[in-house]
Amino acid sequence: MNNSGFFLPNLWRFLGLWAVQGLVLIQIPSVVGYSLFNVILYPLFIFFLPMSMPRAGSVALGFLIGLMVDFVYGSPGIHASAGAFSGYVRPTVLGFFSPRGGFTGKELIPSPEYLGTFRYMQAAGLFFIFHLFWYFSVEAFTFVYIGQITMKTITCWLLSMIFVFFYGFLFNPKI
Amino acid sequence: MRALLQLFLRNGGFFIFAVLELVCFYLIVNFNPDQEKIYAHTATLVGGNMNKRWRNMIDYYHLPDRLREVSAENDSLKTILLRMRTVQVPYRDTFFTVSYDTLRKKMYRPDFEFIAAQVIGNNIGGSSNWITLNRGKSDGITENSGVVTRNGLVGIVRFADNNFSMVMSLLHRQTKISASLKNRGFFGSLVWDGNDPGVMTLNDIPKHVPIQPGDTVITSGYSLLFPRDYPIGAIESYDTPSGSNFYSIRVRLSQNMADVRDVYVVKNIFYTQIDSLQRRAKDEQ
Structure with a gap:
């Protein structure tokens, strides 16, 4: 698969996840009336970037989608910071879940199609923990509230993982 | 050059990550009010403590000079005290001891309390300069108090934390001091035009008042x-802008703003009462 083949699917994923995050998921805490009920799904765009994408590319694209989400959330820099961080740790996280002997090169993106549902959930789970912990830490901007940061991370992670599972199950992206 | 390029290619991800995080940091502390407050608070604490340590180190080398200054101040205070004893009626205790108002037959107390502090940060280079003091609310300092040295004025306390205070220097564009000419009774506004850090401008003194350089x-x-x-300070020079009925007077400050170390925060004991009265009067208008 040449690089141009990745462009359109990733562009649609970018726009789709951004729209869902900015139009639907943003409403959940106010609809439920409980601020801990946060669902963050847009990092899936960073997670589903091509396996061959260099770290610099995933950092830049993570920053970009974060910035777009910040635009809707009215929090300039906070989601962008978490997005860039997720882009940076992504290759390391995927490295943890590579098969013995490493990836073969046939795995185009880290989706259930190539990793299997169980390893997909494990890898996405760890990836989301990193993203959410960084995000809530930057949002609090001080580790004085480490208890609240941890609580928010865990709650948001549990809720988001349900969506991550259904996204992988329903769409099972191949590129 | 090639080595540098290879280093970038090898660690490009990290460099981009670091640069983008710096961009995010800038965005966060400038466009998110909550995070901006936390950052300002932390910066004041950390900066204040670092300044304090640095200042302590510098002060150690200036101890002989400061000893001389304090002795001189002590002497002048003793002189004033001796002179005061001859005219004042002791009442209750030393602090509240004060003059007897012969017209109203009524005792009155001093309006101001002096709190000693040290300067741990001072800028004079910009057009809006600030001074950091090593005293804060826990030492009794309140916002909107004047700051002076024995030579002259220094500024106005605008923000006070528990342990530190930020003083809007005389050398700040927004500073405006009500000043008058000694023995003449006319008063005007003293402002800084942002140029010479030793000179301020006194406006609103009518041009029929006789003045000359050197007047206090x-x-x-x-x-x-x-x-x-x-x-x-003292009048350095003056002119009358064409078409104006008032002087524009250049005043040479008696306190060298580049060398401010020991200061007194002047706390108006009746600030709240007077301020609330003035507000009520304004509301009436």
Whole structure:
């Protein structure tokens, strides 16, 4: 698969996840009336970037989608910071879940199609923990509230993982 | 050059990550009010403590000079005290001891309390300069108090934390001091034009008042920030803008703003009462 083949699917994923995050998921805490009920799904765009994408590319694209989400959330820099961080740790996280002997090169993106549902959930789970912990830490901007940061991370992670599972199950992206 | 390029290619991800995180940091502390407050608070604490340590180190080398200054101040205070004893009627205790108002037959107390502090940060290079003091609310300092040295005025406390205070220097574009000419009774506004850090401009003195270079400029006592007749400086030169009925007077400050170390925060004991009265009067209008 040449690089141009990745462009359109990733562009649609970018726009789709951004729209869902900015139009639907943003409403959940106010609809439920409980601020801990946060669902963050847009990092899936960073997670589903091509396996061959260099770290610099995933950092830049993570920053970009974060910035777009910040635009809707009215929090300039906070989601962008978490997005860039997720882009940076992504290759390391995927490295943890590579098969013995490493990836073969046939795995185009880290989706259930190539990793299997169980390893997909494990890898996405760890990836989301990193993203959410960084995000809530930057949002609090001080580790004085480490208890609240941890609580928010865990709650948001549990809720988001349900969506991550259904996204992988329903769409099972191949590129 | 090639080595540098290889280093970038090898660690490009990290460099981009670091640069983008710096961009995010800038965005976060400038466009998110909550995070901006936390950052400002932390910066004040950390900066204040670092300044304090640095200042302690510097002060150690200036101990002999400061000893001389304190001795001189002590002497002048003793002189004033001796002179005061001859005219004042002791009442209750030393602090509340004060003059007897012969016209109203009524005792009155001093309006101001002096709190000693040290300067741990001072800028004079910009057009809006600030001074950091090593005293804060826990030492009794309140916002909107004047700051003076024995030579003259220094500024106005604008923000006070528990342990530190930020003083809007005389060398700040927004500073405006009510000042008058000694023995003449006319008063005007003293402002800084942002140029010479040793000179301020006194406006609103009518041009029929006879003045000359060297005349002393003092506080008018009409603001709640400084006591009456406190020295500010001396007239250096003056002119009358065409079409204006008022002088524009250049005043050479008696306090060298580049060398401010030991200061007194002047706390107006009746600030709240007077301020609330003035507000009520304004609301009536």
